[in-house]
Amino acid sequence: MAKMWMIRGEGGRLYDDFRERKAAAIGWAELAPKAKPGMSRKELTVIYQQVEPNVKLGTAISGASQVWRFINEIQEGDWVVTYSPANRTYLVGKVTGPYQYRPEWTEDDMPLIRPVQWKTIEVERDMLSVRSKNTLGATLTVFLLPDTVMQELLSDSKVSSGFGTSSMIADTEELEPEADPLAGLEILAIERIKDLIxxxxxxxxxxxxxxxxxxxxxxxxxxxxxxxxxxxxxxxxxxxxxxxxxxxxxxxxxxxxxxxxxxxxxxxxxxxxxxxxxxxxxxxxxxxxxxxxxxxxxxxxxxxxxxxxxxxxxxxxxxxxxxxxxxxxxxxxxx
Structure with a gap:
């Protein structure tokens, strides 16, 4: 059954690039060429520490976990959503193929991609429930959204027609710990202030x-x-x-x-x-x-x-x- 993933592109900077290139992407330029399907999270963490010897262990674990999920867990037919902090809109689309390594896009912070069919209708943050706003505010680059948020995004964006919105069991696995959870609080606070204004x-x-x-x-x-x-x-x-x-x-x-x-x-x-x-x-x-x-x-x-x-x-x-x-x-x- 289809799942929905949040994939953030450089804090929203790549929002238009995602749409124009019909893809969702993540960075980790040093790790990207070495990451392969089937590797364990632990193996990716070790490789991350080898290519970035000065990185903290928490950062390596968090980054490797998100790369692992992007390569191994996201499936063709899954939904993806990305956010533009400037426009306060969410772009929703469907994954149309396997992951790809695109070295020519490394300078754009997009070396690992998933081809996506994006919908023309965007979802305005102000139209979502407080609960969904809070869930979508998590600052990880890649994370799985619960069923309730997926249903609200699909309903508001009117993009579910022709695809179906069969219910799934919300992911019970905890989100990977962020490398610096306090840094994430600042981003959450900024979004809450935007909601107020x-x-x-x-x-x-x-x-x-x-x-x-x-x-x-x-x-x-x-x-x-x-x-x-x-x-x-x-x-x-x-x-x-x-x-x-x-x-x-x-x-x-x-x-x-x-x-x-x-x-x-x-x-x-x-x-x-x-x-x-x-x-x-x-x-x-x-x-x-x-x-x-x-x-x-x-x-x-x-x-x-x-x-x-x-x-x-x-x-x-x-x-x-x-x-x-x-x-x-x-x-x-x-x-």
Whole structure:
């Protein structure tokens, strides 16, 4: 019976590569050419330590276990899912063949692949239950998802038609221990903060971005509701926009990626001395990033992931109104 696996690609960086190359992939470049079907986890761990002699034992065990599962346990017909932190979407597909070693993709951190037929419909994280969000938040590169999460993803993505969703017994084997479980907690915390911010309305999101810019040392003017001529916030050292840098900010708090047309529209009203910041909680298309790189004024694109990380970095300097929008508590761990 079909199972469903989470396969993360470099923290979500390879999301578009997975889709375009019709594959799911993992790295471990030094281990990849030596990993073969039928090897035990212990054998792979020993090889890992040989090719990476400075690696810690816990890291070797965790990495070798995930490579072993990718090669030996994932089967043709299984479901796979991968996540984009920038767009907060899950891509779902089916494995269509055996694992392959692709040395020509090593530089892209994709030496070990599984061919996958990806579905065009993506699943939005905000549409999932809290339980599924928590399960999908585990930070291992390869892990098996329980039946309840698989059924929810297939239902929400409407990709099960024609494939069947026969029930399976949830995997009872514990997940491999992560090499650094504390490092994983930071990623989980970032995702929880994103969940909190996603529930803000558009006006609160605009106030949050303005509050963050003030924490970063700027004074802000926030446009009232209504036609804004392509700007929601003006940030500058003096608060009037007379002193440079004069940052023009557009905030889009909606589902779906911003594309080239939206970027061109924003750039159309900019002056040569302006600096642009475009915030889209729905993310950006690859073409939008290309458009921003070719812009005639400096332009930075912020996804929700960029926004949250900047907020965490500057949270202590934010004012009470900004903290009210997103209440956070600092936690310390051993260095």
């Amino acid at each position: 996603s529930r803000l309305d558009w006006e609160e999101m605009q106030d949050l971005v303005a509050g963050l810019l003030r924490a970063m040392g700027y004074k802000t003017q926030v446009s009232p509701a209504g036609p804004d001529r392509g700007k929601d916030i003006i940030a500058s050292p003096d608060g009037f926009g007379f002193e440079n840098p004069r940052i023009i900010v557009e905030v889009k708090h909606r589902k779906g990626q911003m594309g080239t047309q939206q970027i061109r529209s924003f750039l159309g009203g900019r002056h040569k001395d302006d600096r642009g910041l475009y915030v889209s909680t729905g993310g950006f298309s690859k073409e939008a990033y290309y458009e921003a790189e070719r812009a005639n004024v400096p332009l930075t694109l912020w996804t929700l992931d960029n926004l949250v990380r900047a907020l965490v970095e500057n949270y202590e300097q934010t004012d009470s109104e900004t903290k009210r929008l997103v209440p956070l508590k600092r936690t310390y761990f051993p260095a």
